[in-house]
Amino acid sequence: MDTPARRHGGTTVTDPTGIPREAAVEAALGTLDLDTKTRLLAGRDMWSLPALPEIGLAPLVMSDGPIGVRGVRWTADDPSVALPSPTALAATWDPALARRAGRLLAQEARRKGVHVLLAPTVNLHRSPLGGRHFEAYSEDPYLTGEIGTGYVLGVQDGGVATTVKHFVANDAETDRFTVNNVVAPRPLRELYLAPFEAIVTGARPWGVMTAYNRVNGRTMTEHHHLVNEVLRAQWGFDGVNVSDWMAARDTKGAIEGGLDLAMPGPGTVYGEALAAAVRAGEVDEAVVDRAVRNVLRLAARVGALKGTEPAVTALPEPVDGEALAREIARRGFVLVRNEGALPLAPGRTVALLGAAARDARVLGGGSAQVFPDRTVSPLDGLTAVLPAGALTYAVGADPTDEPAPAGAGFTLRAVCRDAHGTVLGEGSLPSGQVQWIGDDLPEGVTHDTLHSVEVTGTFTPRESGEHAFGTRGLGAFTLTVGGETLYDGVQEMGDEADPFEAFFGAPTERGTVALTEGVPVEVSLLHPLDREHAAPLPGVLFSLVHLGPRRDPDELIAEAAAAARAADTAIVVVATTERVESEGFDRTDLKLPGRQDDLVRAVAAANPNTVVVVNAGSPVEMPWRDDVAAVLLSWFPGQEGGAALADVLLGAEEPGGRLPTTWPARLADAPVTEVTPVDGELHYREGLFTGYRAWDRTSAAPAYPFGHGLGYTTWEYEALELSPEGATVRVRNIGSRPGREVVQLYVAPVDDPVERPLRWLAGFASVTAGPGEAAETEIRLPRRAFEIWDEAAGAWTAVPGAYEIHAGRSLTDTRLRAVLTVAGTD
Numbered sequence: 001m002d003t004p005a006r007r008h009g010g011t012t013v014t015d016p017t018g019i020p021r022e023a024a025v026e027a028a029l030g031t032l033d034l035d036t037k038t039r040l041l042a043g044r045d046m047w048s049l050p051a052l053p054e055i056g057l058a059p060l061v062m063s064d065g066p067i068g069v070r071g072v073r074w075t076a077d078d079p080s081v082a083l084p085s086p087t088a089l090a091a092t093w094d095p096a097l098a099r100r101a102g103r104l105l106a107q108e109a110r111r112k113g114v115h116v117l118l119a120p121t122v123n124l125h126r127s128p129l130g131g132r133h134f135e136a137y138s139e140d141p142y143l144t145g146e147i148g149t150g151y152v153l154g155v156q157d158g159g160v161a162t163t164v165k166h167f168v169a170n171d172a173e174t175d176r177f178t179v180n181n182v183v184a185p186r187p188l189r190e191l192y193l194a195p196f197e198a199i200v201t202g203a204r205p206w207g208v209m210t211a212y213n214r215v216n217g218r219t220m221t222e223h224h225h226l227v228n229e230v231l232r233a234q235w236g237f238d239g240v241n242v243s244d245w246m247a248a249r250d251t252k253g254a255i256e257g258g259l260d261l262a263m264p265g266p267g268t269v270y271g272e273a274l275a276a277a278v279r280a281g282e283v284d285e286a287v288v289d290r291a292v293r294n295v296l297r298l299a300a301r302v303g304a305l306k307g308t309e310p311a312v313t314a315l316p317e318p319v320d321g322e323a324l325a326r327e328i329a330r331r332g333f334v335l336v337r338n339e340g341a342l343p344l345a346p347g348r349t350v351a352l353l354g355a356a357a358r359d360a361r362v363l364g365g366g367s368a369q370v371f372p373d374r375t376v377s378p379l380d381g382l383t384a385v386l387p388a389g390a391l392t393y394a395v396g397a398d399p400t401d402e403p404a405p406a407g408a409g410f411t412l413r414a415v416c417r418d419a420h421g422t423v424l425g426e427g428s429l430p431s432g433q434v435q436w437i438g439d440d441l442p443e444g445v446t447h448d449t450l451h452s453v454e455v456t457g458t459f460t461p462r463e464s465g466e467h468a469f470g471t472r473g474l475g476a477f478t479l480t481v482g483g484e485t486l487y488d489g490v491q492e493m494g495d496e497a498d499p500f501e502a503f504f505g506a507p508t509e510r511g512t513v514a515l516t517e518g519v520p521v522e523v524s525l526l527h528p529l530d531r532e533h534a535a536p537l538p539g540v541l542f543s544l545v546h547l548g549p550r551r552d553p554d555e556l557i558a559e560a561a562a563a564a565r566a567a568d569t570a571i572v573v574v575a576t577t578e579r580v581e582s583e584g585f586d587r588t589d590l591k592l593p594g595r596q597d598d599l600v601r602a603v604a605a606a607n608p609n610t611v612v613v614v615n616a617g618s619p620v621e622m623p624w625r626d627d628v629a630a631v632l633l634s635w636f637p638g639q640e641g642g643a644a645l646a647d648v649l650l651g652a653e654e655p656g657g658r659l660p661t662t663w664p665a666r667l668a669d670a671p672v673t674e675v676t677p678v679d680g681e682l683h684y685r686e687g688l689f690t691g692y693r694a695w696d697r698t699s700a701a702p703a704y705p706f707g708h709g710l711g712y713t714t715w716e717y718e719a720l721e722l723s724p725e726g727a728t729v730r731v732r733n734i735g736s737r738p739g740r741e742v743v744q745l746y747v748a749p750v751d752d753p754v755e756r757p758l759r760w761l762a763g764f765a766s767v768t769a770g771p772g773e774a775a776e777t778e779i780r781l782p783r784r785a786f787e788i789w790d791e792a793a794g795a796w797t798a799v800p801g802a803y804e805i806h807a808g809r810s811l812t813d814t815r816l817r818a819v820l821t822v823a824g825t826d
Contacts, residue, residue, distance in 0.1 A: 020308050020309070021297065021300045021301070021308045021309070021311075022297075023308075024300055024305060024307045024308035025293055025296040025297050025300055025305070025308075026293075027307070028055040028056070028057065028296050028305065028307075029289060029292055029293055029296060031054065031055055032052070032055065032292065034275050034278055034279075034285060034288070035272075035275050036052065037288055037289070037292045038270055038271050038272070038274040038275040038278075038288060039266070039271050040052065040292060040295060041255075041260060041261055041262065041270040041271070041274065041288070041291055041292065041295065042262060042265045042266050042267075042268045042270035042271030042274070043261060043262065043263045043264055043265020043266060043268060044059060044265050044266060045264065045265055045266070045438050045439050046072075046264040046265075046437055046438020046439060046440070046537065046538060046539070047061055047062050047063060047072045047264070047438055047439075047440075048060060048061045048062065048072070049261070049265070049295070050265075050266075055305070055306075056305060056306030056307055057296070057299055057304060057305055057306075058299075058304040058305075059304075060115050060116060060295075060298065060299055060302070060304050061113055061114050061115050061116070062114065062115070062116040062117075062118055062163075062242075062263075063109065063112065063114040063116070063117060063118065064118050064119070064367045064368065065105060065117045065118055065119030065120070065368070066086055066117075066119030066120045066121055066135065066151075066368060067082055067083045067084065067085060067086070067363055067368060067370070067636075067638065068080040068081055068082045068083060068105070068108065068363075068370035068372070069081075069105055069108040069109045069111075069112055069114055069117060069370070070112075070369075070370045070371075071112035071113070071114055072112075072113075072114075072438070072439065072440055073440045073441075074369075074371075074435045074436060074437060074440050075371065075427050075428070075436075075440070075442075076371040076427075076428050076429060076430040077427055077428055077442075078112065078371075079370075079371050079372055079373040080108060080112075080370035080371060080372060081104065081108055081321035081322070081325060081370075081372065081373075081639065082325065082362060082363055082370050082371075082372035082375075082638050082639040083101055083104070083105075083324070083325050083328055083638045083639075084325070084328050084329045084332050084635055084636060084637045084638040084641070085134045085135070085363065085364055085617045085635050085636035085637075085638075086120065086121060086134065086135055086136055086137050087133070087134050087136070087137065087138075087332075087617050087618060087635050087636075087660060087661070088328065088329065088332030088333075088634075088635035088636065088637060088638070088657070089101060089137070089147060089151070089328060089332060090137035090138045090143060090144070090147045090332075090660035091332040091333075091334050091633075091635065091657035091658060091659065091660050091709075092328065092331040092332050092656060092657060093143070093147075093657075093658050093660070093742045093764055093766065094150075094331065094766055095146045095147055095149060095150030096150060097150070097327075097328060097331060098147045098148075098150030098151045098154065099150040099151065099153050099154035099157070100154060100319065100324060101151060101154060101324065101328060102150065102151045102152065102153065102154020102155035102156075102157065102158070102162075103154040103155070103157050103158050103316045103319055104154075104319040104321055104324050105117060105119075105154070105155055105158075105160070106154065106155045106156070106157065106158020106159065106160040106316075107158055107316075107318065107319055107321075108321070109155075109158070109160040110158065110159070110160065110315075114160065115160060115161060115299075115302040115303075115304055116160070116161040116162075116163060116206075116207060116242075116298070116302070117155055117160055117161065117162050117163070118163050118165065118209060118242075119151075119155075119162060119163070119165070120137075120148050120151045120152065120162065120164060120165070121135045121136045121137075121165055121166065122136065122137060122144050122145070122148045122164055122165070122195040122196060122199065123136045123165075123166055123168075123169070123170050123171045123192075124136065124138070124139055124140075124141065124144065124171055124191060124192060124195070124690065124691075125138060125139040125171075125618070125660075125661045125691065126139070126171040126172070126672055126684070126690050126691075127171070127172065127670070127672045127673050127674065127675050127690075128587075128590060128618060128619045128661075128664060128667070128670055128673070129172070129586050129587045129588070129590075129667075129673055129675050130171055130172050130173070130586060130587075130618070130675060131172070131173040131174075131581065131582060131583065131584065131585050131586040131587055132173055132364075132366070132582075132583050133581070133617065133618035133619075133661075134364040134581055134616075134617025134618050134635070134636055135364055135366075135368050135583070135617075137195075137660060138660035138661055139660070139661040139662060139690060139691030139692065139706065140660070140661075140691060140692070140706065140760075140761050141190070141191050141192075141194035141195045141198075142194070142195075142198070142760075142761050142762065142763075142785075143660055143761060143764075144194075144195040144198075145194060145195040145197075145198025145199055145202070146198070146764075148164065148195055148198070148199045148203075149198060149199050149202040149203045152164065152199055152203040152205045153203045156203070156204075156205070156206060156311070156312070157312065157316050158312065158315060158316055159301075159302060159303060159310055159311065159312035159315065160302065161205075161206035161207050161239070161240075161298055161301065161302055162205045162206065162207055163205070163207035163208055163209040163240075163242055164196060164199050164200070164205050164207070164208050164209070165208070165209035165211070165244070166209055166210070166211035166212070166220075166244055167196055167208050167209060167210045167211060167220060167226070167227075167231070167241075168188075168192050168193055168196060168211065168215060168220065168226060169181040169183055169188070169192050169211070169213060169215050169684075170211035170212065170213050170220075171192070172586050172675035172682070173583065173584055173585050173586045173675075174585070174586045174675050174676050174677065175676075175677050175680070176211075176212050176213055177212045177213075177247075178212075178213075178214075178680060179213045179214065179677045179680065179681070179682050180213070180214040180215075180216070180217060180677075180680055180681045180682070181213055181214065181215050181216075181681075181682050181684065182216055182681055182682065182683045182684065183215060183216060183684045184684070184687055185789060185791045186687070186688060186788065186789045186791060187684060187686075187687050187688050187690075188215070189789035190688060190788065190789055191688065191690065193226075193230070196208070196231070197235055200231065200235045200236070200237050201235055201236070204239075205237075205239055206239040206240065206298055206301050206302070206311075207239045207240045207241070207242060207298065208231065208237065208239060208240075208241050208242075209241075209242050209243070209244055210223070210227065210241055210242075210243055210244065210247065210259060211244055211247065212244050212247045218257075219247075219249060219253075220247070221243050221244075221247050221248045221249065221253075221254050221257065221259045221262075222249075222250060222253035222254050222256075222257035222259070223257055223258070224256060224257045224258060227241060227257055227258030227259070228257070228258040231258070232258065238294070238297065239294065239297070239298060240260045240261060240294045240295055240297075240298045241258055241259055241260045241261070241294070242259075242260065242261040242263055243259055243261065243262050243263055245263055245264055245537060246264070246537065248262035248263075248268055248269045248270070249269065250269060251269040251270065251273045251274050251277050251283070252277055252282050252283055254269055254270075255270070255274060255277075255283055255287055255288065255291060256283065256287060259291075260291040260294045260295055261291075261295065264438060264537065264538070274288065322639070322640055325638045325639055325640040326640035326643050326644045326647070327644075328638065329634070329637040329638055329640055329641050329643075329644035329645075330644040330645075330647050330648050330653045330654075330655065330656065331656035331657065332635060332637070332656070332657045333632055333633065333634055333635075333637075333644070333645070333648055333655040333656065333657050334632070334633040334655065334657035334658060334659055334708070334709045335630065335631075335632050335633075335648075335655040335657075335709060335710040335711070336625075336631050336632070336633060336659070336663070336703075336704045336708060336709065336710065337625060337626075337628070337629075337630055337631040337710075338629070338630045338710050339629045339630065340629070341569065341609050341610075341611050341629035341630040342611060342630045342632070342648075342649060342651070342655075342712070343648070343649065343650055343651025343712060344569055344649055344650055344651065347390075348390070348567075348568035348569050349389075349390050349391075349392075349566075349567045349568045349569070350382065350386060350390060350391050350392070350567055350568070350569050350570075350571055351391075351392050351393075351394070351560075351563040351564045351566065351567035351569070351570045351571070351603075351607075352378065352379060352382060352391060352392070352393045352394075352571050352573070353393070353394050353395075353396040353560045353563065353564065353570060353571065353572045353573070353599065353603060354395070354396050354397065354560075354572050354573035354574055354575070354596070354599065355395050355396070355397065355398040355399060355575075356378075356399060356573045356574065356575035356615045357377065357378040357379050357393065357571070357572075357573035357613075358377055358378075358379045358393065358395070358408075359377065359407065359408060360375065360376075360377040360378060360573075360575075360615060360637075360641055360642060361575050361576070361577070361578075361615055361636060362375055362636055362637055362638050362639055362641050363636050363638065364578075364581055364582060364583075364617050364636055365578035365581065365582025365583060366582050366583025366584060367583055368583070369435075371430055372638075372639035373639075374639060375639050375641075375642075376639065376640050376641060376642035376643045377641075377642045378571075378573050378613065378641070378642045378645050378646075379393055379642070380642045380643075381641075381642030381643045381644070381645050381646035382571075382642070382645070382646050382649070384643070384646065385646045385650060392563050392566070392567065393563075394556075394559050394560045394563045395556055395559075395560070396556055396557060396559070396560030396572065396599045396603070397553065397556060397557060397560070397594055397595040397596050397598065397599035398556075398594055399574070399575050399576065399577050399592065399593045399594045399596055400547075400577045400579065400593055400594060401547075401550070401594060402506070402507055402509070402547065402579070403468055403469070403470045403507045403509055403545035403546050403547040404507070404545055404546070404547065404577070404578070405431040405432045405433045405472070405507075405543045405544070405545055405546075406431055406432030406459070406523075406543075406544045406545060406546045407430075407431045407432075407546075408462065409459050409460045409461060409462055410431070410432065410457060410458070410459050410523070410546070411457045411458050411459075411460075412428070412429040412431075412432060412455055412456065412457035412523075412544070413426050413427065413428055413429060413455075413456060413457055414426065414427045414428075414429055414434055414442065414453055414454070414455055414456075415453070415454045415456055416441070416442055416445045416450055416452075416453055417450075417451055417452050417453075417454070418449050418450070418451050419451040424442075424444050424445045424446075424449055424450065425441070425442035425443050425444035425445040426442055427442035429455065429457075431543075432455055432525070432543050432544030432545060432546070433543045434453060434455065434527075434540055434541065434542050434543065435539075435540075435541055436539050436540040436541075437535075437537050437538070437539035437541075438537070438538055438539060440539065441540075447538065450529060450540070451528065451529060452526060452527060452528045452529060453526075453527050453529070453540055453542075454524060454525065454526045454527070455523075455524070455525040455527075455544045456522075456523065456524045456525075457522075457523060458520045458521065458522060458523065459481075459515075459520065459521050459523050459546070460518060460519070460520040460521075461515045461516065461517050461518070461519070461521075461548070462517065462548070463517050463548060463549055464515065464516050464517045464549070465514070465515070465548070465549025465550075465551075466512045466513070466514055466515075466549050466550070467481075467512060467513055467514075467515050467546065467547070467548060467549060468509050468511070468512045468546065468547040468550075469481050469486055469509075469510060469511060469512070469513065469523070469544070469545070469546055470487075470507050470508050470509040470510045470511075470544075470545045470546075470547075471487065471491060471507065471508055471510060471525065471542065471543065471544065471545065472506070472507040472508065472542060472543040472545050473491065473527070473541055473542030473543060474491050474492070474493060474533040474542075475490060475491060475527060475528070475529065475530060475532075475533035475542070476489070476490045476491075476527065476528045476530070476533075477489065477490075477491065477510075477525060477526065477527055477542075478524075478525070478526040479510050479511070479524070479525050479526075479544075480522075480523070480524045480525075480526075481511075481513045481521060481522075481523050481524075482513055482515075482521040482522060482523075483522065484513060486510045486511030486513070487510035487511060490533075491508065491533075492533075493533075494506075506579070507543065507545040509545075509547070523544070525542075525544040527540075527542050553594075553595045553598075557595065557598055557599050557602045558602070560572075560599055560602065560603055561602040561603055561605070561606040562606070564603040564606040564607040564610065565606040565607060567607065568609065569607070569609045569610075569611060570603045570604075570606070570607040570609065570610045570611070571610075571611045571612075571613060571649070572599060572600050572603050572610065572611070572612045572613070573612075573613045573615055574592050574596040574599070574600065574612060574613070574614055574615065574616075574620075575592075575596075575614075575615035575616060576592070576593065576615070576616040576617070576620065577593055579593075580593055581616065581617050581618060586675045586676070589621075589667055590619055590620050590621045590664070590666075590667045591620070591621055592616075592620050592621070592622075597623060597624060600612055600624045600628065601624050601627070604624060604627045604628045608629060609629050610628045610629055610630075611628065611629060611630040611631075611632065611649070612624075612625075612628050612630070612631050612632070613632050613634050613645065614631065614632070614633045614634065615634050615635075615636070615637070616633075616635070616636075617635055617636045618661070619661065619662075619663045619664060621664070621665070621666060621667065622665075622703060625665075625703060632648070632649075632655060633657070633659075651712065654711045654712045654713075654737070654738075654739055654740060655709070655710070655711065655712075656709075656711070656740055657709050658707050658708065658709035658742045658744075658810065659704055659705070659706055659707060659708045659709060659810075660706075661691065661706065662691055662692050662695055662702045662704070662705055662706045663702055663703045663704045664700075664702050664703060665700075665701070665702060665703040669698070669700035669701075669702065671686065671689065671690070671694030671695060671697070671698055672686050672689075672690050672694055688755070688756065688757060689757065691706065692705065692706040692811050693757035693758075693760065696757060696758040696759065697758070705810050705811045705812045705813075706761075706810065706811045707742075707744050707761075707809070707810035707811045707813075708809075708810040708811075708812075708813070709742070709810070711739045711740065711741070712735070712737050712739060713733055713734075713735030713736065713737045713738070713739035713771070714733070714734050714735040715731050715732070715733060715734065715735075715739070715741045715809070716731065716732045716734045716815075717729070717730075717731050717807060717808065717815035717816050718730045718731060718732055718774065719816070720805070720807045720816035720817070720818050721818070722805060722818050722820050725778070725780060725781075726763065726778060726779050726780040726781040727745055727763070727778070727779050727781060727805055727807065727818075728776060728777070728778050728779075729743050729745075729765075729776070729777055729779065729807045729816070730774055730775070730776045731743060731767060731769070731774065731775055731776075732769070732772070732773070732774040732775075733769040733770060733771055733772065733773055733774075733775070734771075734772070735771060736771050737771060738768065738769065738770045738771065739768070739769065740766055740767070740768045741766070741767050741768075741769075741775075741809070742764055742765075742766050742809075743764060743765050743766070743767060743777055743779065743807060743808075744761065744763075744764045744807070744808060744809065744810065744811075744814075745761070745762050745763040745764065745779050745781065745805060745806065745807055746759045746760065746761055746762065746805075746806040746808075746811065746814060747759060747760055747762040747781075747785050747786070747803050747804075747805060747806075748803065748804045748806060749799070749801060749802075749803050749804075750801065750802040750803065750804060750819070751801060751802070752799075752801075753799065753801070754788060754799055756788065756799075759806065759811070760785070761811075762781055762782065762785035762805075763779040763780060763781055763782070763785075764779065765777040765778075765779045781805070781820075783798070784796065786798050786799060786803065786822045787799065797824075798822060798823070798824050799822070799824070800822055800823050800824035801821070801822060802819050802820070802821050802822075803819070803820050803821075803822055804817050804818070804819055804820075805817060805818050805819070805820050
């Protein structure tokens with residue numbers, strides 16, 4: 001039941017008492033028969049639950065996040081605000097900003113008729129090779145919990161539910177459907193469960209999503225101990241537990257393991273199968289009632305159950321999506337190196353270099369993708385603010401040498417036809433990707449009547465030469481460009497272990513055509529549908545892909561170096577691609593793809609004022625980092641990334657980010673790199689020592705430590721005072737510009753009687769001050785910072801003794817320290 005009030009970040013959030021809501025839930029439950037109850041738990045379709053008009057229940061609609069709200073239609077005809085990646089949001093170290101992001105997403109969800117947002121992802125950055133690293137927040141459980149709490153509070157401020165995911169230990173993608181992650185009790189509690197516990201107790205989320213994987217032998221959709229005993233009984237979670245899509249495998253195991261909703265519907269392990277299990281005496285109907293009660297409570301909270309007020313009756317003030325996306329981007333940018341190159345001095349000429357400067361990657365691959373109404377690239381952003389003649393651009397190096405979904409220069413539509421060739425409906429495509437999942441089809445089209453989809457339209461080249469075209473997906477394709485058929489055949493399944501990778505994975509080049517800059521040409525990709533090559537989820541998934549003329553890489557790099565030599569400052573934008581960072585697979589290395597490292601070296605040799613912008617959602621190796629004047633991490637910066645980048649480069653705004661994760665200099669130095677199961681099992685042998693906790697035990701130094709980030713001013717730490725409530729820190733801006741500082745507190749035991757990390761994050765706060773001004777902040781030190789999980793007692797236990805409290809700018813740049821004595825658990 002909702003608590004009357006809860007506090008977070010100094011703000012009180014008042015909820016209805018929950019008593020009338022619970023009465024309405026019980027009344028509705030009492031009128032339902034067994035078949036109706038089990039049908040409700042099975043879902044109606046890909047994204048919704050069935051309506052039950054007899055009890056006043058509207059269909060509950062869910063949608064993927066976490067950086068935007070896609071809605072039930074994955075289409076550019078219904079665009080979504082695209083915020084920066086979760087790594088960027090965590091890099092702000094600002095739970096209040098995360099809460100504002102959540103309120104915007106709630107606003108987007110209501111606009112799209114969505115009740116439940118399938119977000120946030122609060123798994124940890126256990127290894128830098130994790131393929132979905134960009135979609136999670138941090139390597140640190142405390143920072144993850146604080147940012148996640150702000151996010152959940154914000155979404156639910158707007159009356160929309162969240163599903164905190166993926167519960168639990170879903171920290172890599174390899175064999176994610178079947179892997180058994182073997183995790184000892186202490187690291188499971190102190191690391192992987194910790195952010196979920198913080199969010200459940202601090203934000204009272206209305207939903208949690210259980211993961212595909214197993215933990216210590218039990219699949220998470222059937223994990224009675226972690227769901228019923230820990231999540232619900234110990235933490236007090238009273239929301240809905242929904243499976244990751246297609247994760248539920250066993251009727252009796254799932255319902256008794258605490259899984260409320262098996263998605264997507266209606267063909268799941270619930271529905272008729274669950275009703276039959278009850279009638280056969282295999283499952284107690286009271287267990288079904290418990291799950292239905294949770295679903296009805298969720299419906300009541302979001303306003304989908306008549307007869308009771310929703311949890312939120314007064315919505316927050318409207319949020320400007322473009323402005324907030326731009327603010328989060330610049331607040332998340334992390335300036336890791338600056339030898340006086342930034343901000344750019346007025347009047348300087350700039351050479352902007354790199355394929356990603358023109359065609360920015362603003363979000364990660366997989367289910368997190370949305371279609372924004374607009375995307376501002378670095379080239380767009382700098383062109384808008386620099387005077388005429390001050391900016392030149394050269395490609396320099398492309399991060400990929402394989403075709404990518406058709407984008408710039410293409411004007412495309414998807415035409416749907418039945419078996420007789422009659423057009424059923426059409427939809428626009430901002431790129432060559434068709435990603436229709438469930439009933440996410442153009443108006444007038446159904447799966448029963450759909451026989452073929454044709455991607456058709458025109459392509460106007462930006463440069464002359466041989467252009468490559470191809471396909472991505474499974475099944476039959478006919479590809480035609482300028483009246484010439486380049487391919488007419490069938491693409492079969494390869495060696496992909498993850499079925500999603502077959503559809504979102506490697507494109508196949510089918511042929512080349514000589515084209516002229518500015519001269520449009522007709523393109524068509526016809527894809528007849530068949531059961532043999534159907535997608536892993538009900539839907540249509542395939543792509544028209546394209547690659548521009550291949551030029552000699554050395555020639556391109558030489559052109560970029562010449563442009564850099566002629567400019568006052570060179571800005572190189574390097575990036576990963578969807579084939580490097582995406583859902584469905586893990587990374588094999590941390591190298592930038594293509595010849596981008598060679599490009600940076602050549603440009604740095606040509607111009608000592610070289611700034612490198614790293615457009616990646618997670619760590620990459622930067623072997624040239626000490627040879628350039630500045631390095632700025634932009635993550636996947638969302639739709640307004642280019643505008644935010646111009647703000648920061650020119651000094652209108654300060655880069656506000658701090659690293660939420662350690663960046664290694666080389667993959668070989670990283671303490672934890674194992675993400676591939678052996679014989680179906682992945683053992684978390686590192687125990688408590690992941691992220692900076694592990695780096696503190698190695699002789700290797702990372703490229704940039706946890707918490708690191710520079711601004712445009714200088715800070716002096718003046719005082720640290722401890723009290724029973726926490727710490728008070730006073731800092732002073734001794735630079736010439738106003739700025740923002742993230743004050744970080746780390747706890748280090750003086751003489752540790754138990755095995756623990758050398759130090760760990762225990763609190764943080766942001767302050768702002770003008771030149772010469774001092775700022776003071778109070779930071780709470782939670783009791784949990786001094787506790788361990790006692791495996792023998794099955795409880796949290798304080799470890800008594802002396803602890804040094806370090807205050808500073810990062811893990812390795814602490815400026816003040818004081819000693820705190822902690823008593824044991826009573």
